[in-house]
Amino acid sequence: MRVPDDEIQGAVGDYLALNRASWDERVPLHVASGFYAVDRFVAGEEHLHGFEINELGDLSGKRIAHLQCHLGMDTLSLARHGAQVTGLDFSPPAIAEARALASSCGMGARFVVANVYDAVEALGETYDVVYTGKGALCWIPDLRAWANVVAALLVPGGALYLSEFHPFLQMLTYETLEFEYPYFNDQAEVWDDGSDYADPDAKLANERSVEWPHPVSEVICSIIDAGLRIEYFHEWREVSFARFSFMEQVGPRLYRMPAGKPDLPLMYSIRASKPT
Numbered sequence: 001m002r003v004p005d006d007e008i009q010g011a012v013g014d015y016l017a018l019n020r021a022s023w024d025e026r027v028p029l030h031v032a033s034g035f036y037a038v039d040r041f042v043a044g045e046e047h048l049h050g051f052e053i054n055e056l057g058d059l060s061g062k063r064i065a066h067l068q069c070h071l072g073m074d075t076l077s078l079a080r081h082g083a084q085v086t087g088l089d090f091s092p093p094a095i096a097e098a099r100a101l102a103s104s105c106g107m108g109a110r111f112v113v114a115n116v117y118d119a120v121e122a123l124g125e126t127y128d129v130v131y132t133g134k135g136a137l138c139w140i141p142d143l144r145a146w147a148n149v150v151a152a153l154l155v156p157g158g159a160l161y162l163s164e165f166h167p168f169l170q171m172l173t174y175e176t177l178e179f180e181y182p183y184f185n186d187q188a189e190v191w192d193d194g195s196d197y198a199d200p201d202a203k204l205a206n207e208r209s210v211e212w213p214h215p216v217s218e219v220i221c222s223i224i225d226a227g228l229r230i231e232y233f234h235e236w237r238e239v240s241f242a243r244f245s246f247m248e249q250v251g252p253r254l255y256r257m258p259a260g261k262p263d264l265p266l267m268y269s270i271r272a273s274k275p276t
């Protein structure tokens with residue numbers, strides 16, 4: 001449920017604490033969930049989408065920072081493709097699980113607890129690729145500050161690869177595909193919602209969260225204004241979770257609209273390079 005307008009400013013003031021409490025509480029639920037399927041991942045299951053693997057290209061020997069890495073599954077997948085990886089997330093339990101997962105997989109990876117805005121100082125090094133997305137940007141209030149962090153983390157010639165849920169998707173009601181939420185919203189969206197996308201039985205105690213549904217133009221202009229050169233912007237008919245119950249599964253953790261339903265953009269990907 002969206003909170004009333006007179007509660008939004010107070011929640012925005014506390015957004016880091018509110019969002020961190022929510023994410024910390026989700027970590028053990030996600031580790032136990034079929035959605036994340038940690039056991040299958042340890043056994044070798046791919047966690048990146050096919051389009052991400054194709055677009056990322058050859059990762060052998062690449063140094064990659066994964067911002068907002070959650071349990072580290074995408075981070076470690078990048079390592080399985082040959083990269084030297086560092087994951088960053090502001091949730092201490094998420095980073096503890098990411099380290100445990102790396103150990104279970106017998107893989108080397110660096111995981112750091114920090115706010116994404118503090119990533120330059122917290123990581124203290126630069127990278128060939130900054131990878132992020134799949135539910136990352138909606139937690140960031142100021143995308144221009146975020147893009148400056150990304151640019152500072154890249155070596156000259158390095159690239160941001162962003163693979164994110166399309167904001168168009170967030171406008172729709174869950175089952176009836178009606179427009180309920182605005183595309184353009186000048187203030188945060190604050191929710192009181194104890195449910196969790198990975199665990200249908202969840203009832204979170206920390207149910208308040210604060211999000212910013214950034215229009216695509218804001219994402220693109222923030223990246224350009226940080227001095228990066230956009231190489232491509234792609235929109236996708238697939239998404240990582242069954243946002244609507246009638247979606248059809250077309251791959252591991254990949255769903256699309258069935259025939260007869262509107263053909264909507266569900267994700268997008270951007271590659272943007274730092275000039276040499």
Ligand SMILES: C[S@@+](CC[C@H](N)C(=O)[O-])C[C@H]1O[C@@H](n2cnc3c(N)ncnc32)[C@H](O)[C@@H]1O
Nearest residue numbers: 023068070089090091114115116133134135139
């Ligand atoms: C939806 S998850 C990302 C999921 C990830 N792409 C995956 O597939 O596992 C969002 C992550 O952002 C992290 N996060 C939210 N706000 C953050 C911030 N300000 N700084 C760092 N991490 C943050 C949360 O702890 C959470 O792990």
